Amino acid sequence: MAEKESKKTRFKILLDLFFTFFKVGAFTIGGGLAMLPVIEREIVDKKGYINKEEIIDAFAISQSLPGVIAINSAIYVGYRIAGLMGALCTAFGVVLPSFITILAIALLFPTISGNVWVNKALTGVKAGVAGVIAVSVVNLAKKALKDAFGIIIALVAFILAVLFDVSIVYIVLAGAFLGYLYYGLRGAKHDTH
Numbered sequence: 001m002a003e004k005e006s007k008k009t010r011f012k013i014l015l016d017l018f019f020t021f022f023k024v025g026a027f028t029i030g031g032g033l034a035m036l037p038v039i040e041r042e043i044v045d046k047k048g049y050i051n052k053e054e055i056i057d058a059f060a061i062s063q064s065l066p067g068v069i070a071i072n073s074a075i076y077v078g079y080r081i082a083g084l085m086g087a088l089c090t091a092f093g094v095v096l097p098s099f100i101t102i103l104a105i106a107l108l109f110p111t112i113s114g115n116v117w118v119n120k121a122l123t124g125v126k127a128g129v130a131g132v133i134a135v136s137v138v139n140l141a142k143k144a145l146k147d148a149f150g151i152i153i154a155l156v157a158f159i160l161a162v163l164f165d166v167s168i169v170y171i172v173l174a175g176a177f178l179g180y181l182y183y184g185l186r187g188a189k190h191d192t193h
Contacts, residue, residue, distance in 0.1 A: 013082050014089045020047070021074050021093030029125060032069035034132040035094075037139055039073055049081045056143050064172045070094055149182055 020042050028035045036059055043049050050058075058080070062072035071091060078090030105112075112118050145151050153175050160166040 010082065010085075014085055016047070017078055017082060017086055018089040018093040021078070021090040022096060024074075025070075025094040026097035028070075029129055029132075032071075032073075033136045034129060035070040036073065036136045037132075039070070039077065040139075043077055043081075050077065052143065054080070056140075059140065060144070064176065149179075153178060 021039075024035055024038050024042060028038050040052075040055050044052055044055050055077075058073055058076045059069070062069045062076055065072050071094060074090040074094040075087045078086035078088070080086075082089070141154065145154055157171045157175060160171055161168060
C-alpha cells in the first residue's frame with residue numbers, strides 16, 4: 001500500500017513539474033533570462049521544491065553550460081527534485097509551448113508576414129522583453145553579489161564582454177577559477193585560525 005502511495009505521489013510531482021514548466025514556457029516571452037524570475041517564483045516561492053541558494057546555483061551552473069539557460073535550468077531543477085524523470089518532464093514542459101508556437105507561426109507566416117499590426121505588436125513585445133530581462137539581471141545581482149570581490153568580478157566581466165567582445169565562455173571559466181581561488185584561499189585562512 002505504501003509503495004502504491006509513493007508511486008502516486010511521485011507521479012503527482014512529475015505531473016506538477018511538467019505543468020509548472022509548461023506554464024513557464026507558455027507565458028514567459030523573451031527567452032531564457034526572462035524565464036529565470038518566473039522559474040524562481042514557481043519552484044522556490046510558491047512550491048518550495050528547492051531554496052533560494054539552490055536556485056541561484058542552478059542558474060549559475062545552467063549559464064555556464066552550453067545551450068539555452070531556461071532549458072538547462074529546467075533540466076537541473078527537474079533532476080534535483082525528481083531525478084531523471086523529473087529532468088525529462090521539466091525539459092519537455094518548458095520546450096513544448098515554444099515548439100507549438102513556432103509550428104503555428106511557420107504555418108501562418110505567409111499570411112501574417114508584413115502585416116503592419118503584427119509588426120507594431122512585435123515592437124511592443126521587444127520593449128517589454130527588454131524590461132523583463134533587466135529585472136532578471138537586477139534580481140540575480142542582488143542575490144549573487146554578496147561582497148566586493150563579487151562586484152569586481154561582475155564589473156570586469158561586463159567590461160570584457162561589452163567593450164572587448166570577449167567570449168562569455170572564457171569570462172565564466174575565468175570567474176569560476178578566480179572565485180575558487182579567492183574563496184578557497186579565504187576559507188583556508190579561516191580554517192587555520
